[in-house]
Amino acid sequence: DVKVTQSSRYLVKRTGEKVFLECVQDMDHENMFWYRQDPGLGLRLIYFSYDVKMKEKGDIPEGYSVSREKKERFSLILESASTNQTSMYLCASSFMAGFADTQYFGPGTRLTVL
Amino acid sequence: DQQVKQNSPSLSVQEGRISILNCDYTNSMFDYFLWYKKYPAEGPTFLISISSIKDKNEDGRFTVFLNKSAKHLSLHIVPSQPGDSAVYFCAAGGNQGGKLIFGQGTELSVKP
Numbered sequence: 001d002v003k004v005t006q007s008s009r010y011l012v013k014r015t016g017e018k019v020f021l022e023c024v025q026d027m028d029h030e031n032m033f034w035y036r037q038d039p040g041l042g043l044r045l046i047y048f049s050y051d052v053k054m055k056e057k058g059d060i061p062e063g064y065s066v067s068r069e070k071k072e073r074f075s076l077i078l079e080s081a082s083t084n085q086t087s088m089y090l091c092a093s094s095f096m097a098g099f100a101d102t103q104y105f106g107p108g109t110r111l112t113v114l
Numbered sequence: 115d116q117q118v119k120q121n122s123p124s125l126s127v128q129e130g131r132i133s134i135l136n137c138d139y140t141n142s143m144f145d146y147f148l149w150y151k152k153y154p155a156e157g158p159t160f161l162i163s164i165s166s167i168k169d170k171n172e173d174g175r176f177t178v179f180l181n182k183s184a185k186h187l188s189l190h191i192v193p194s195q196p197g198d199s200a201v202y203f204c205a206a207g208g209n210q211g212g213k214l215i216f217g218q219g220t221e222l223s224v225k226p
Contacts, residue, residue: 004157031212040123042203042218043158050212058213090157094212101212102148105157 023091145208
């Protein structure tokens with residue numbers, strides 16, 4: 001079974017704090033993704049990575065950065081948390097780009113920024 | 115510009131009846147489409163997919179139909195069960211370098 005784990009299920013942070021969200025997958029997938037889910041907006045892609053040390057901006061990268069030092073680990077960083085970053089954050093992974101790239105998701109991190 | 119749209123935010127169905135969830139897309143270059151199911155406080159789980167060269171794919175109680183001329187796909191659940199109550203997302207990919215484009219989601223409620 002594909003397993004994608006995220007470091008925290010729930011987080012509460014203060015405005016201006018630096019926040020790290022960690023994601024680990026155990027299936028040797030090349031691709032990893034960070035999304036946020038907000039009601040009525042679906043899943044929006046923040047950043048993704050095709051390989052170690054590679055990263056690409058998604059649709060809403062502002063206020064976020066990422067790090068991929070090892071193939072199995074993809075971190076999302078909120079440099080200075082703001083209240084509009086309160087959301088559900090979802091990590092996903094998939095095999096290298098090709099047909100029917102099914103993405104496998106972690107359980108999500110519910111982040112609240114006060 | 116929303117390339118994948120689910121225009122119904124919610125759907126309520128009686129147990130045992132058919133649930134039909136709809137999804138429209140604008141990009142005719144998509145190669146495949148997927149449906150995900152998401153329970154509250156959990157990540158989405160893959161449900162079923164369909165290639166753009168097919169018009170139907172079936173897996174147990176779940177069937178996905180694709181109408182390329184209308185740029186429309188639908189997910190049929192027959193018979194619906196209370197455990198099917200969840201948010202369903204459609205997604206499209208194939209010309210996005212491994213990325214998927216997701217719709218807004220439809221919350222399905224199956225009442226006993």
